[in-house]
Structures are given as structure tokens and as C-alpha cells.
Amino acid sequence: MPPADTSLIPWWKDAVVYQIYPRSFQDSDGDGVGDLRGILRRLDYLKRLGVDVLWLSPIFASPNDDNGYDISNYRAIMPEFGTMADFEELLREAHARGLKIMLDLVVNHTSDEHPWFIESRSSPQSDKRDYYVWRKGVDGQPPNHWQSFFSGSVWEKDAASGEYYLHLFSRKQPDLNWENPTVRREVYDMMRFWLDKGVDGWRMDTINMLSKPQDFPEGRPIPGTRLTEGQPLFLNGPRIHEFIQEMHREVLAHYDVMTVGETPGVSPAEGALYCGAGRGELNMVFHFEHVFLGDDTAERGKWSNPPLALPDIKRVLARWQTGLHGRGWNSLYWDNHDQPRAVSRFGNDREFRVESAKMLCTVLLFMQGTPYIYQGQELGMTNVSFESLDHYKDIETRNAYKVLREEHGWDDARILAAVYARGRDNARTPMHWSSAPHAGFTEGTPWIALNPNYPDINAEAAEADPHSVWHHYRAVIALRKALPVVRDGTFTLLDAEHPTVFAYVREDAHTRLLVLGHFHGGSQTCRVPAAFVDGEVLSNNHPVLEGAGTEELRLLPYQAVVLRAPTRTGVSRPE
Template identity: 50%
Template sequence: MEKKWWHSSVVYQIYPRSFQDSNGDGVGDIQGIIQRLDYLADLGIDAIWLSPVYQSPNDDNGYDISDYQAISSEFGTMDDMEELINEANKLNIRIVMDLVVNHTSDEHAWFIESSKSKDNDYRDYYIWRDAQNNDVPNELKSIFSGSAWELDEQTNQYYLHLYSKKQPDLNWENPKVRNEIWEMMNFWLDKGIGGFRMDVIDLIGKVPDELITGNGPMLHTYLQEMHQETFGKLDVLTVGETWGVTTEDAKLYSASERNELSMVFQFEHISLDEQPGKPKWDTQPLDFIKLKQVFTKWQLALDGDGWNSLFWNNHDIPRIVSSWGNDSPQYRRVSAKMFATFLHFLKGTPYIYQGEEIGLTNTPISSIDEANDIESLNMYKERLNEGYNKKDIIQSINKKGRDNARRPIPWDDSLNGGFTTGTPWLALNPNYKELNVKEDRQNKESIFNYYKELIRLRKEHDLIVWGSYKELLPNDPQLFVYERSYQDETWLIIINFYEKATIYKNQDQKVDTIIISNYSDSGKNLEQLSLRPFESVVYKLD
């Protein structure tokens, strides 16, 4: 496998609406990001995955784009965007743009034209079907609740929207659509960006008449054409969001000889607290043995044949320290560091979601009036109509709702956490006075400094990037233990996933040194190692 810069990199995701507001309107913006670049450079990250800043009516907070080659006024201007790219490049930080091309906004010029008449030149830019038996064309469902088909009364046909009805799906079978997208991607590549994160890219090969949405038959043909027409000759990072991907699928996406993408986001691990075949709101206790099995499967299956992303959090996923860890004052720091250790010594490219590096927590709500996200609002209405109890619906939103990840970043303990001088678009977590960037960085047990050290280790040790993986104790109900080996050197990673103390019994290993630990006084004797709540230690073996 040819070595690329992104193999040893760490990527930081910014949700710009919630990162830093520079002008007091309550919405984070591009100039706010520029103001915080030194913070990110200090952390040591190599690239920023920037959630959409394009022109948008914000039905889905920017993932409904009305103009791919314009910046939303609430975020700034194209001059601001070019300044961000240039200033980040000076710090050796690349900007990875969010590419949302499964769908557009219904306010995009293409869709406005497409909906004018059945013979409009843009009609086939989208997916239109006649009614069947005076009803929707088929039973495809929207991920945001209800039918995936919406009737356009002007032309008396239905259009497909796998998300909001204001997010009509593009027709990738139309070569004109693909050429428009290649032109747009090259527009951004010419500005010097470092690549693309591709939103729900596994859906672009859909065959709606056959009820096929993910991983359709033409998907990889489209991606290979994309590679050839846009980024293929450039040294950039491309990552596809692929919810239903298998390890075999992932090799098709990311094996270098196939000329598609650098890597995939796969979500098998993050969905383990959801009941199979049911919406994400219907949860079940996390099966820790299965969690280890999933990570081990992906570590082994892609070894030499593809590349994976490593993550716990993003703008769609609640805070891991609250979901599967312990966010109490007593254990939040060691718990957050445990999750970091668990992930950052695996093979793959780690992603840090803004605030993860200081251990931000979920923000429970008590009323639907406190929710902002369209997915949660739609689910609430749907389940009320189905007879669910209000309290149970709110409990589901608190556990799985996307607003948890989207609360503004608290930079200090001043009004609104230093995020804005105005009224925040979404309220901060009330704990921001105690839990903020300034407080964490001043604390001798700083989570920020722990992440900084993890990033340094990855850059300095090829073992983390290229070493082989071997899991030990796969059936232990509490410990995740694995070895990474490279060129006659072996590191042992021991993770206590739970609050309960436990014992690790020696597997005939001798310690050379402790590489990193989330306790300052971890033991070096592996004869019978006592592990405290959430303790995680990385040893270099003798």
C-alpha cells in the first residue's frame, strides 16, 4: 500500500454553526474558525472536516444546499472561505469540505427548474414518478420519517426525497448531473482544499423502482468516474459516509488500486445500542463483547486491502462519554480518556469531533420546545400520533438525538461560554461554567493535553499507523486488550471499559515502559495488574 499523508493524520470535525461566532449574531462562522486555528494547531490535527458552509435555507442545518459554489451569508463570504483555506494551509492544516451530492435543497436552481414542467431541461436532474393506484409510487420511507415520495401538484408527479421533503434526491443516472457535480468539485479543488467528506455517498447508486437505496449496482462505477474526473490526480483525502457498508464493500470503496476513495466511515460499532431492524430511537443495552468483535473484525478485514476511519462522535451522534461512558464529575475525565485510548491506537485515521477533546457531554431536555433538530422534531410528532408516551419520546431524544452533538462550544466560563456575544442559535449545555476549553486546558488532568499526546504518538510511531493487530481476551466482559506490533516492537493496550475495578492477568508479557495512561500512577507489573474505573494503559513490551 502506497503511504499517504492521511494514513498518519488525525482529522478534526468542525460543525461551523456551533464552533465560534465572530460577529455576535449567535451563529458560528468562518471568521470564528480562523480565530481558533491556533488552538487546533496546538492540538496537533492535520485536517479539518468542515460541515457544510454552502448557501442553504437550513431545513437540515446546511445539508440542504441551494448553491454549491456560494457561501451562506450567516457563515461569511467566499473571501472568508479562501482566507480560511490559506490560513489553515500555513499551519499545515488542510480543509476537507463536506460534499452533499445525494440530494440538494428544493430551493436549488436545478430543482426550481425541474419542477416547472415534465419537459423542462432539468426535469431528469431529479427522480420523478407517477402515482400508483392514486398513492405514492412505492413504499420507500424517508430517513426523517414518513414516505420518501412527495407530490408536486404543479406537474402531478412525485419526487423522491430520502431525507426531508425539502431535500430532493438527484438522479445520478443522468450524465448531465454527474458532469455538473464534477465541475463543482473541481471548483473547490482549484481553491486548494485538502479533499472531501462525502455525505451518504452510498445512496447515489439507488434504484428506487426496485427499492434499492444503499450500495446500488452503479455506485462504484460512479465513484470511479468521480475519481477520474476530479481528485484522482491530486494528493487529497476522500472519505465516504457509508451507513450500511460491510467489510467487503469497504474494500471496494477504499482499496487503492480501485481508484475510488481514501477511506470509509462505517457505523457498525456505533449502532450496537440500537435494536436490529428498528429505528435508532429503539435502543438496547450495549453488548461489550460484540463491540470488541466489531472493532476486531474491521481491524483484520481491511488490513492491507483498504482503509477505515476511527471515530466515536460526529454531528449526528450523541457524545460518547455520556452515551457509553460516565459523565459524572468523578469519572468524566478518565472515562473520556479511556475512549480516546481505545480508539487512537487502532489502525485507521482517527476523527475528533469538536468538543470531544475536552470531554463535552450530552444535554438532556425536558420538553420538545428545547429541541431544534428536524429528525427529532419529526420523530416526536410521528410517535405522538402512534400513541407513544411523551416522556418516553423525550427519553429517546435525550439518548440518540442529534442536538446533543450540536450545542455550541464553550470556550470559557463567560456569558454563553465565549461562543457568542449574542443569543446562541442553540442553547449551550448548562454545565459550560464548569466544563469549557479554558478550564480543561488549565487542569493538570486535561483531556485536551491527553489528546495532544495521542496525536503526537501517532505522528512519531509507525507502529500505530502500520503495525499488525492482535486481540487478547476476546471473551472478557470488561477488558478490551490488544497488541500492535511492527518491526520487532510490540505495544500492549489494556482498556477497562467500565466503572468497576478489575484484574488483568499476565499473558507472559514483560513491560519495558508505559507509553501513556489515563491515571498518573498505573502499575507496571503485569503479573496481576489491578485496573481502576475506566483505567487504560499502553505498554511497550520488553
């Protein structure tokens, strides 16, 4: 049960977060790259939408090998994005509007152009050698055969010393050595630097990879899975909770901030260790079970793009809803900067783009947890199909092309089809602000090509249309904030095996809600629990609700409905 005094409820439990990918959000100076002053220009738009927290993907100095996730100076702003004065103005203006700012904490690795690494690789005797993970090879080979997330070995040989440094991602992203207490102190001091400026929280990149087994065992290959050899060994490593508890004790406990950890490979039980009440770690975690569904058994992981089955999605999300209820706190998301567009992956981005985008909004935002909306999701922005790989900028995509072609014999058509479906650049094309040239994103040449459908899908048109996806998001955000049951109530999944309807009940001592989401382009009759037959329709993404007031509703293509039960009599399960 929630505290009787609502002032004791952490503010982030009522918040809705909006993720901004700065490079693609809004350009203010015509260089084709989004920037901080562009974000400043759009604060009123975000306030009108009703969100509370703006999560900025990395804004720090970087050579951009991995679009800012390779940081060369943690205390400087990327020059393309602006200056520290620009950031401080953005922070002030956001706070003046009641909006909070959350930054990306990327401390599993740095750029190889960070002064720490430059000094570290200068000599085995350097006092910063131990800031990173260096190992000698074995008989002229790397220390083990782990494979990086971006293809190839996790070990890069340094010609000068003959030793190898560890990089779980790009070779230009050497891993920090969290076993070194001096490294941890450096990170904590950097975190205080930003929190003392007034930053309101951290999204923590790959936070469950900080601790690695120091003997770097070979591990066991898992054929046919998306897990590259060794990954199970460096996820949730031997000292990970010790490190995060120390971070909390030294830094986070002294500020009123929100924290969310990116934790691939965790179960609800493991997630509760990271965000459980009283553990002194994080507020919540991002799990990946629903966005990785099927990838672990596919021929080439996500690039094979295995089909999704709604019962599988329901089971995953329900397991997290019930598994963390009363034990921790959920984060809720369909997509982000690393995932394809939600309406293209989970909905129908062709005949029923508007309906399915609204349905996905409803199904997600009525669950328990803090919702994360990725820029353009509120417009129903879609995946993009560039004609050539030359248009794609993402390092993961470009590396995958080489591997899929050279090692697995895929032709260009097959590779491009996979990229259209699952490539990270789907989410990184510029934000659609209007039907003006370059979608109002820039007066120059965009750093990456636009999705050509921007004349039809853009913020200016969406705000002017009361039936748009944007207005549905705005209404649902307001509704969830007005209903404490969404924050505090239990979650009960109904008819787990139904192939097209996602139905669940949210309930507390005062309110019961029935949420129905139809994941199909046809019509579907749906049995309504008796307690909701005469229920009030709180939300509906179609102009009609066929069968309202009866025991059977006829759900239209991608229809989403929320009913509030009129009484407190028992809740019946559907037949």
C-alpha cells in the first residue's frame, strides 16, 4: 500500500520521462546537427505534452565513434551541441517550466581519446595504466575469445606495449577498470559536478556491466543466440551491487534525484536487487526482455528479425509488473535510441499507424512504473527505409553489414530488410517538427537523412489535429496522473494466451480499471468481466465503442479502451 501521506511518495513515481536524442531533436544554428539551444526552443512544446523529465542522451565532448557514447571529457559539452552556458540556460529554463533534466551516465567505458586513456596507453608504468583493463595475451592470442557487441574481439592489441585492452563495445570505447578505487572516486566526483549544477537524475548506460570476473574465463558459447560468447559472465558481475551501493552511499543518497539503470539480461528477481526498497542502489531499471523477444533463438540475433507473438509480449510485461510490485519499481518503454520505432515494431505503421500508435500508448502508460516516451513516439513516427547502406550512420549497423555479408553470405537485399526492421538509425532520423524543408529540424543539411514521410507526420500538424496521436498521448498522460491506481494498484493479466488482445486489470482500494488493447487489423469480440459491463469509458482511441454496456465489446482494428468499474463488487475474470 502507498503511504497515507502522499508527500512521502517519491516524485519520480508520478513522472513521465521524455527521451531526447540531441543530435536529432532540433538544430538552432543551421549546421545540420541538433543542439542544446534547439532543445531550449522546444521546451514549451514538451510542457504542453505533459511530460515531467527530459532525459538527454549524451551531451558530453566526444569524437562520436558511437554518437556520444564514447566520451572524451565528462565535464565539457560537445561543441556541436553548444557550450556549458547553453546547458546551464537550458537547465534554468526547464526548471522554470517545472521540467527536470536527467543526463546519461556512461561510465563502463570512455573514448580512447579521453586523457585518461591516452595516458594509460602511453606506458605500462603510467600511473593511469590501471584506469583501464589491460592484459597480456596467451601465445600471441587475446586473453580470451569474447566477442564485442559491435562485432569482433573485445580485446585490442596495443602495438607499443604488446598488451591488450578490453572494450565490450567499439575498439574506440575502452572499458574502465572499476576494480580500481581511484577510478570510482573520479566517477563519483564527476557525478557531483553535474548534480551540484542542479541536474535531476541519471540514466545509467550499461550499468550492470561494470564488474567483470578478473580471471576473464572463456565462458561457454551459446550457439544460435544473440548472446556473444562471454556476455553472461560480465552481466551482473561479482562486485556489481557493491559498486552501485558505494555509488549510492557516496553520491546519490545526498541528492533528490531519479536513477534508472540500463541492465540487459536481468530477470525481475535480479532487477529487484538493483532497485529494491532499502537496498541503497537505483530507483528503477530498464530490462530488455520484451524488445529482445525471439532474438536469442534466431539465426543471427536481432538481424533475423523473428516474428513477435502477443502472448509472449504479455507474459514478459506481466512478469515484470507482478515481480516488482511492492519490491521495486518498473520503467515502461516501447522504444528508445537503440530500438526501432514502436509503431513499426509492435503496431502497424501502414494502414493503422494512428490507431496502433494510440493503442501502444494506452497499453503502456496504464501499467505501474515510470513511462519513457522517445522523441517522435508521440507523433507515431515510423521506421525509415533508406535505399542504400551509405545513408546509415550507426556503427552497429555498418559492422553488422560486413559480418552478415562476409561471414554469413547474406546479399544486400536481405541485409537492408533486416536494417529496415531493426537498425538503430530508425530512431535517430531527425524529429519531424513541420512540413517545411527538412521537417523544420534544420536550415542546413541534416547529419542523417530524414524519413521522407515527414510532410504527413509532424508536430505542427499533430497539435492542430485534435484526433492525432499527440493529443492521445497528452490525454493519457493527464489521465494517469489523475488516477492513483495507475501508480499504486495491483496488476492482473487476463486471458494470457489470447493472440490479439492485451487485457489487464489495475486495482486498488478505491478504483478498478480494465485496459484492453487490440493488436490486430481486424475486428475482435472481447468478453468483458461483469464488474466492468456498466463501466465508465475513460479512454478510447476510436470514436465508437461497439457493445458498450454489454458483456461483449467488439474491438475495432488496434482499438484501445480503458473502463473504470462503477462499484467495488468482485472482479470477474473473462470467460
